[in-house]
Amino acid sequence: MTIPDAASTPPPTETAPAAPPVAKKVPVDRTHHGDTFTDNYEWLREKENPDVVELLNAEQAYTDAVTADQEQLRTDIFNEIKNRTQETDLSVPSRKDGWWYYSRMVEGSAYAIQCRVKADGDGSDVGDWTPPVVEPGVDVPGEQILLDGNAEAEGQPFFSLGGAAVTRDGNLYAYGADFAGDELFTVRIKDLRTGELLPDTIEKAFYGLTFSPDGTTLYYMVADDSWRPYQVKTHVLGTPVEQDEVLYQEDDVAMWTGFGLTADRRHLAISIGCSEFSETRLLNFDSPERGPQVLIPRSEQILYDAEPFLLEGVEKVLLTHDRDAANSMISLVDGVEFTKPLAAQEWATVIAHDDAVRINGATVTATHMVVSLRKDTIERIQVTALEGLGTVKQAAGVEPVFGEELYTASMGGTEFESPVIRLVYTSDFTPPRVYDFVLPTAVSPAGSGGGELLLRKETPVLGGYRSEDYVAQREWAVAGDGTKVPLSVLRRADLARDGSNAGVVYGYGSYEVSMDPGFGVPRLSLLDRGVVFVIAHVRGGGEMGRHWYEDGKKLNKRNTFSDFVAATDWLAQSGWVDPARIGAMGGSAGGLLMGAVANLAPEKYAAIVAQVPFVDALTTILDPELPLSALEWEEWGNPITDPEVYSYMKSYTPYENVRAVAYPKIAAVTSFNDTRVLYVEPAKWVQVLRATSTGSEPIVLKIEMDGGHGGASGRYEGWKTRAWDYAFLADAIGATTLR
Template structure:
């Protein structure tokens, strides 16, 4: 057990870097805003680079006394992690694919071995026993991330694909952190790379079923995926065909192969409506066919498949997950030729009805079953129905794998169209990640069967019984009940003396689902009570929960978070003056908003890659992703009401002369989602306006992207930095008696 109470803070006040002021005027809808720090946006400027380096130097000096605590937390993360480990093999066609990690190495190693075909379906889909550190006979290394990353400042994989015959392996690599990838293709028979190299692609790649071409996505200058292209192997990249180009700057484009690999499925949409276009891969010259045009303003996903009728005849069918007359979405099936008719004349057959209490997140198919992801009472879960009789009076009953915890997350993590099983990932706050195979129901096995394939090991004497997770509720100012997940070490006393941390996000209908985190244990072991606030703007309580926290309802996100903080302060667990807040990206905007609204409620705030200059960013459609944000926040360019509303909460423009708490802005120089300039400007103005004396620092990773630096050990140290800042600020640096690594 490590105690580090000897850490001391610097006795001499340190002077933060002061950026020069260069007034830049912005005028919209008659409102004039003068921005003195906009010049920091010039990423190529030597003066900007030097200023960012000075920020890092200041941060390092201010937080130097936290280094022993950072090292202790890093060692705790490392000590609980089985560093030489591997994923559970998943089958694709005639091979088992998996990834190894090796102690001392930053990146995973992607491997495969050949699968057997005995004729026993379940046995053939039972993954082989692969041991950490032990190479299997016939093991083939597809990609060693450690070799690929050697000598590079950053390394991330943006997609992989294998041809159906198993001969070619495609992978996309980012060596800068800007989420632009280089695509390469390896011949697995020889180990040699093909001459085909495609630069500057986006996430996701897929081979055509015959393996002669590969599909990929390209982003435009504002970092919006807008083209799906096809590269024919052995031809010049300059000749690559544009399958589809989306010119609406407010729409996002993506693609995948259908589950049965007969169609290329293009998904075009925003958060409020969408459009799907299909291309038959055996008839590419027939072109793209639109399922439901975007003009109908329906938010939907479409999956084409062949559905056998009572007579055994297969009909081209479209599986729709949609919000037509269903705010929480529902599932229908439609004969493909129905889409030739006007929408009002089409015949849709209901498979999963709409419910105000159940949010349908998505649906897919195997050759025998429909697989549905739903959310009820904040919890995500999986249901399956047989395809036989689907959409008729003979439709079967949904079967749901049963788990025994109250707060958990279960989702489909992979499936193959022809497999008799689906792969399910399971986790809870104190149950390490599990991988299950769920044997799909049959007449002989009507309830299916849940088979545990692996529970991620946690070392260091970890026991789930040392911790407690409960569901609590805060009451917002308008009377809305806000769900909270409250996590603590079992030995924390309910005597109003402990430290507390409130974490939140609350945007884009993203839910903060229960999940295990090794790093989080280091906070709980120091007696910090952690509250995950499921605020409006997320998706925990359905589509209305999201709608009530976006656009002109966005302030509900902030006030919900403050209500969660007030609940914690009055809970009897913590001292009200020992509460910190943390959030990242849009959750970083949340941090900036609550810092302005209620700075007195927090001893410290950590804002990671924070979207704190939101109005200024969204007003410039040339900046990355700005136009796509209009469906989330509103369009302040054309709508004066949206402009005025955003102006009233955007963090950078609402800084005022108050005592701000300790604040850490954590960012990356190459982040393309939330540019480094936002926190760089924010901390400058905070320091200029605060009437308090607490330090305000910015930590910038000069080689990282939106997720920070690459490499697992580097990422562990980044998380240790964040948590040490919180624990130190709350005076909770020492482990509880009996807590920590054993």
């Protein structure tokens, strides 16, 4: 590594910022399918190498120098976020096993405090599910603190919770804490009767914790060396961790494993799968000696979720599946059917396949089926009575009715025996609202569109915020192949359409993840500076159904990038903005998108912020020993075995396609301990960009040395990170002044 000599380098000024650090070149040839690529910076993967750490620190120093004049803007945006946020706040209590559970935040504290208070009533009446009035800053009689995140984080460089579980008798509380940002957790168990921690300590657990019904056994997840969750283990309380047994181990490196309780808590469901097919194994707590039993084997190549439950005393399984149903459908199956070959099984249709409706998943309460679905890009909830389900007597589904065109309604968790379900509602300019939706019955019949919606809370937004000051509109860009790409266009209502404003285009476009309408306090700081903010719902996401995803993955991946450029062209030609004042932003797989569009159309952007960017995707996926690489084959294809996939990926991966053009201002934002997208990818990328670009705009690497995939921990650090990103963009597109 070489770093410019301080004696020969002028001090940073507005016209002469510090020169960027230049990494030494150590050529390494990578050959696949007869093609050789020479990588000069692969040595930066050596995380323990002092030269690597020195370079990264030098990168941050350079970034600090280049962006020093943005410090006031960052401070302003941070304060705007802070001043709009009610810092002393709490979640809406959720009832479980006779307790109300909630979390609260205290002004000046970075982390949540997990709490509970005893519930009244036996839960048989709707009134029993009315949450207690818990006010910010007001002591709650009988409140019990389960975990104070601020106390846990004291003296630690990082802190994050990775799951928690309470025994059904309410006596024991298990939680996982990450103190490094690598998403591996130390699990401790607290006796809530005494406040003491049990001696049982599990190190390096993955996400996911749950107790057996009798509270004597804790189930937890373990990841392998490539950070792939592959083992479900059991810990018997009071025994040495070394004696913990493996309940299930998944050896296929391309499959992801997880677990959870079924809705009625009679089974532990182990889910194994990729993006194209899956397998569910059920452990029946009434006969655990049988071990986890397979429902539909993965060899049938069906992507499905299973929810077992008892219907009039008969074991049933509610299946959400893609068998002859690209957008998925829902079937009801008797448990005994799974003992037969698939072709001989009888499945009753509950919700038929519909090309215009994507079924996301389904669960049950004691009385209703609850379905998450997507129609016209919007995520919504539908409920149907269990009585008559899958027969000609099946009742019509009921959806809660909301007043906005663009919104998101999702499940907020519910108890199996509850007469209400918890919903979370939000839109781009409606702060999150928590509702309880009363399940329609003969006693409380459905009205126009459904049962009663009981508003439990709307997240307060301070600082004089008024939703009517802003507008969210659906627009459509047209891609080069004629495909119409949906856009969410957000702006201030008083903005003049005079072609002089600044714009930002945001996108993701992978893994069938949808960029659904959702309120964001930080984004207001850009809108209030006259920015037109466009969310591009590009192919590869899930907004338009399964085909939308499949048209943006594997050998169709370039559609994701060209869709984003089309969205940018729409904005440039919309009359809202000055085409010279457009920035772009995306993170993780959206960071790959940023790298790709930077290569495709650098002239269209004044600045690009690539957050934890997956910009060296081919190198990563070619090495199955690296974190998550093998799991990515179902998303991008397998370039190890397929020369066509290799050639196609090499044609678009950002790191290998940097070319001699004038790149815009670019900020690559990363974390040293990120286990999903390793820091080495953006570190290599910025070196090649600087060495190749024919332009003079700065290209910087912002690195959090104590953070993970989500950056530094704690809400205040999170706000600072977002303020940094937005200030970098706002400065580049000339949107620094509040309107």
